[in-house]
Amino acid sequence: MDLSSINWILLLASLMVASTPILLAAIGELVCERAGVLNLGVEGMMITGAICGFAISVETQSATLGFIAAALSGAALSMIFGFLTQYLLSNQVATGLALTLFGLGLSALIGQGYIGIKGLEIASLHIPLLSDIPVLGPILFRHDLMVYVSIAIVAATWATLKYTRAGLILRAVGENHDAAHALGYKVIRIRLMAIAFGGACAGLGGAYLSVVRVPQWTEGMTAGAGWIALALVVFASWKPWRILVGAYLFGGLSVLQLNLQAAGLKVPVEYLSMSPYLITILVLVIMSSGRSRAALNAPAELGRSFHASS
Amino acid sequence: MIRLEKRPTPSKAWTYATPVLAVALTMLAGGLMFALLGKNPFLAIKTIFYDPILGEFAFYYRGQLLVKAGPLILIAIGLAMGFKAGIWNIGAEGQYIMGAICGAAVGLAFYPAEHWYIFPLMVIAGALGGLLWAMIPAILKVKFHTNEILVSLLLVYVAEQLLAAMALGALRNPDATGFPGSRNLQQYPAASNPELWAGTGIHYGVVAALIAVIFAYILLSRHLTGFHIQLAGQSPKAARFGGVNPTMLVVFCMGLSGALAGLAGLFEVTGPAGQIAINFNSGYGFTAIIVAFLGRLHPIGILLAGLLMALTYIGGEAAQATLQIPAAAIQAFQGMLLFFLLGVDVLSNYKIKRVKEGVA
Numbered sequence: 001m002d003l004s005s006i007n008w009i010l011l012l013a014s015l016m017v018a019s020t021p022i023l024l025a026a027i028g029e030l031v032c033e034r035a036g037v038l039n040l041g042v043e044g045m046m047i048t049g050a051i052c053g054f055a056i057s058v059e060t061q062s063a064t065l066g067f068i069a070a071a072l073s074g075a076a077l078s079m080i081f082g083f084l085t086q087y088l089l090s091n092q093v094a095t096g097l098a099l100t101l102f103g104l105g106l107s108a109l110i111g112q113g114y115i116g117i118k119g120l121e122i123a124s125l126h127i128p129l130l131s132d133i134p135v136l137g138p139i140l141f142r143h144d145l146m147v148y149v150s151i152a153i154v155a156a157t158w159a160t161l162k163y164t165r166a167g168l169i170l171r172a173v174g175e176n177h178d179a180a181h182a183l184g185y186k187v188i189r190i191r192l193m194a195i196a197f198g199g200a201c202a203g204l205g206g207a208y209l210s211v212v213r214v215p216q217w218t219e220g221m222t223a224g225a226g227w228i229a230l231a232l233v234v235f236a237s238w239k240p241w242r243i244l245v246g247a248y249l250f251g252g253l254s255v256l257q258l259n260l261q262a263a264g265l266k267v268p269v270e271y272l273s274m275s276p277y278l279i280t281i282l283v284l285v286i287m288s289s290g291r292s293r294a295a296l297n298a299p300a301e302l303g304r305s306f307h308a309s310s
Numbered sequence: 311m312i313r314l315e316k317r318p319t320p321s322k323a324w325t326y327a328t329p330v331l332a333v334a335l336t337m338l339a340g341g342l343m344f345a346l347l348g349k350n351p352f353l354a355i356k357t358i359f360y361d362p363i364l365g366e367f368a369f370y371y372r373g374q375l376l377v378k379a380g381p382l383i384l385i386a387i388g389l390a391m392g393f394k395a396g397i398w399n400i401g402a403e404g405q406y407i408m409g410a411i412c413g414a415a416v417g418l419a420f421y422p423a424e425h426w427y428i429f430p431l432m433v434i435a436g437a438l439g440g441l442l443w444a445m446i447p448a449i450l451k452v453k454f455h456t457n458e459i460l461v462s463l464l465l466v467y468v469a470e471q472l473l474a475a476m477a478l479g480a481l482r483n484p485d486a487t488g489f490p491g492s493r494n495l496q497q498y499p500a501a502s503n504p505e506l507w508a509g510t511g512i513h514y515g516v517v518a519a520l521i522a523v524i525f526a527y528i529l530l531s532r533h534l535t536g537f538h539i540q541l542a543g544q545s546p547k548a549a550r551f552g553g554v555n556p557t558m559l560v561v562f563c564m565g566l567s568g569a570l571a572g573l574a575g576l577f578e579v580t581g582p583a584g585q586i587a588i589n590f591n592s593g594y595g596f597t598a599i600i601v602a603f604l605g606r607l608h609p610i611g612i613l614l615a616g617l618l619m620a621l622t623y624i625g626g627e628a629a630q631a632t633l634q635i636p637a638a639a640i641q642a643f644q645g646m647l648l649f650f651l652l653g654v655d656v657l658s659n660y661k662i663k664r665v666k667e668g669v670a
Contacts, residue, residue: 090652093398097599098652102645108638224467231460270475277464284461289454
């Protein structure tokens with residue numbers, strides 16, 4: 001293997017791009033879980049967002065419209081989950097799984113005509129001065145707009161949860177829905193909004209994969225990214241900024257793994273491809289055990305159904 | 311305005327009626343989906359649900375029914391035990407792959423010897439492979455409180471990579487030149503799992519599935535462990551006071567479901583699939599989740615649900631061939647079924663009351 005063949009600046013530069021899909025999906029799921037709803041359908045919403053985003057961007061030749069369509073499709077799909085879990089009080093774990101299975105089938109169905117089609121060329125931004133800084137310029141300031149939008153979403157989520165009344169109400173619903181209900185807050189309506197936000201973000205994350213990163217459509221292209229995003233929420237102990245750190249850490253590792261494959265490390269490709277999943281499991285173990293138990297930070301009502309008369 | 315009122319105990323009648331209702335609703339919604347795809351919905355539903363059993367070419371499809379239902383039932387029985395106890399093993403697909411790899415590896419190690427004990431050894435290896443793979447999330451949950459849902463699911467992707475590595479590497483047929491994969495076990499009599507009666511589709515895996523149904527039924531209705539499983543699921547607190555050891559329950563449920571999924575993989579690789587190849591797994595581990603819920607986590611229910619899901623598989627293939635309905639539509643159809651099933655469940659747990667506006 002030739003480590004010097006890896007261009008470390010390029011590697012770091014591709015880190016942000018590689019992290020953006022899981023970053024978007026994870027921040028959406030974080031909001032959803034802070035409202036007390038565990039939506040395991042992230043993978044299904046991501047893949048549906050991926051195909052809808054890709055299809056619309058190819059048809060209209062506009063990446064913006066593609067992303068809007070992806071967010072809408074993710075939110076629409078999440079509303080099936082929302083209706084079942086909030087109004088029909090179904091089990092959130094099982095319904096989330098159903099959403100993933102359905103999303104995988106639906107996306108393959110929509111995507112039949114789009115296999116092998118090349119996506120749009122997405123231009124990277126060129127910010128005067130900033131992009132020209134040596135080393136830091138290519139790493140931080142020469143990406144497409146969505147990379148910065150995703151960071152902005154994280155920042156906005158953090159600020160909303162921490163400093164606004166809406167954020168406080170959302171957290172109250174997640175920590176104690178009976179108390180929130182007694183105070184007159186519409187628990188179900190608030191949760192539905194959180195679920196829709198989660199769905200929209202997951203759709204954006206999926207679309208980032210198919211529209212910008214690859215850019216192509218293949219069946220099952222998210223390959224577990226949705227599940228990694230779910231693990232990321234645990235890693236972040238339900239705190240927005242830590243999602244950013246976790247996603248970039250994780251993106252960095254997966255980019256490194258791809259670079260090692262390219263550099264010809266004497267390990268079969270399959271074993272390197274396993275590493276993101278194994279690392280995620282390792283991180284889950286570290287975060288879940290010992291004194292720093294992530295579960296202590298979990299919203300108290302996570303995964304519980306709310307029924308007003310009970 | 312409609313209000314839901316919780317029933318003191320789930321309604322017996324609705325418990326039996328909801329799966330049927332869900333299937334009917336799925337047919338309606340599925341018909342709509344087929345109509346949107348530009349196909350005749352009635353013809354599509356008939357091709358999927360009627361023709362494979364009673365149609366002109368049913369003699370061919372009927373055998374396939376049990377071939378597909380076998381692994382689904384075997385996996386779903388194991389999963390249902392865990393689901394009942396609130397232990398979510400959703401990585402059966404990975405355990406299925408590992409069972410196939412371990413079992414096939416043992417068989418291939420003996421190649422080309424002919425001994426009577428080779429196949430039984432492979433069966434044991436297959437079950438152990440699945441069991442050990444399921445022990446990873448189980449032990450991590452017990453020791454480190456990790457979430458078994460995420461770990462077992464992530465391990466599916468690891469198992470898929472391992473499968474590719476094995477098909478291209480260690481287990482690759484040294485004599486083959488074509489598409490990479492292991493030796494075909496169907497052509498190695500000591501390690502093959504043949505059709506036991508021609509035309510029925512019954513192989514050892516189907517027999518194992520039936521035995522699993524019977525054992526699960528006895529376990530749940532007559533055995534203390536079965537009672538503990540149900541207790542832990544319905545009231546974790548009562549279970550703890552009642553002396554149920556939660557650690558043992560996690561290990562038991564995960565281990566059992568893993569072993570059964572591993573067995574399903576072993577019987578598949580030695581029988582219908584024939585070899586370890588990159589595309590060996592076909593999603594049985596995930597479909598089995600739907601089977602378990604459709605069967606209401608009850609062994610007999612799972613038996614029927616497994617047959618119905620197998621029907622959607624072969625009916626789907628038939629619809630693909632005759633009506634050009636894409637395979638993905640069937641996958642979406644199966645997902646829809648689970649949605650409807652979970653949705654109509656509200657009827658067995660709640661009473662629907664109409665109340666006048668302003669009362670609350």
